[in-house]
Amino acid sequence: MDLYAAIERRYSYRGPFTDDPVPDEDLKRIVEAGLAAPSGKNAQTTSFVIVNDPALVKTIGSMHPENQALRQAKALIAAVIDRRPEAVYEGFSFQVEDCAAAAENMLLAITALGYCSVWVDGWLRREGRAEKIGGLLGLPEEKVVRILLPVGVPAGEGPRPAKKPFSRRAWFNSWGGE
Ligand SMILES: Cc1cc2nc3c(=O)[nH]c(=O)nc-3n(C[C@H](O)[C@H](O)[C@H](O)COP(=O)(O)O)c2cc1C
Numbered sequence: 001m002d003l004y005a006a007i008e009r010r011y012s013y014r015g016p017f018t019d020d021p022v023p024d025e026d027l028k029r030i031v032e033a034g035l036a037a038p039s040g041k042n043a044q045t046t047s048f049v050i051v052n053d054p055a056l057v058k059t060i061g062s063m064h065p066e067n068q069a070l071r072q073a074k075a076l077i078a079a080v081i082d083r084r085p086e087a088v089y090e091g092f093s094f095q096v097e098d099c100a101a102a103a104e105n106m107l108l109a110i111t112a113l114g115y116c117s118v119w120v121d122g123w124l125r126r127e128g129r130a131e132k133i134g135g136l137l138g139l140p141e142e143k144v145v146r147i148l149l150p151v152g153v154p155a156g157e158g159p160r161p162a163k164k165p166f167s168r169r170a171w172f173n174s175w176g177g178e
Pocket residue numbers: 010011012013014067118119120121122123124160161
């Protein structure tokens with residue numbers, strides 16, 4: 001799929017998945033897209049745990065009953081960062097930005113391969129969910145799951161929120177200009 005087609009087709013899918021499996025080769029290709037993302041100072045701070053054990057996928061998915069995509073996912077990709085980030089440039093850490101770049105690359109790869117996903121991040125931060133999932137995945141104490149991407153073949157179409165038009169968010173040369 002052309003890059004711009006993937007950009008246009010990607011959206012947050014929270015609906016049901018079909019029973020079609022997601023082969024390991026596709027999961028690897030998706031994570032390779034994450035590994036290829038840019039990172040501040042090329043520190044490559046994000047690590048990935050690919051969850052394709054059906055029992056483990058189910059245990060994690062059932063923690064979020066309102067999100068059918070998570071509940072019915074065929075696989076999950078956990079993007080993992082440090083709890084206490086290391087400064088890589090002038091006292092700054094870029095690990096959150098690194099992780100976001102990897103997530104978007106993976107979402108585009110997921111779309112290009114005909115799957116759907118949703119960036120699950122806010123939900124992880126409440127009620128100790130990131131810690132609980134980190135425990136299930138055997139993360140060392142210094143690591144935390146920052147983003148979870150469910151992956152599967154969508155059983156239908158979900159709602160696509162409208163994006164504000166170009167003219168309200170982007171301008172040439174000066175803020176609010178032409
Ligand atoms: C940093 C970040 C955190 C997000 N956290 C969640 C989340 O916890 N649960 C969820 O269902 N969607 C989450 N999303 C998805 C957004 O709700 C979604 O991207 C937004 O509504 C725009 O819709 P679209 O992705 O279909 O364009 C998150 C997205 C981002 C970028």
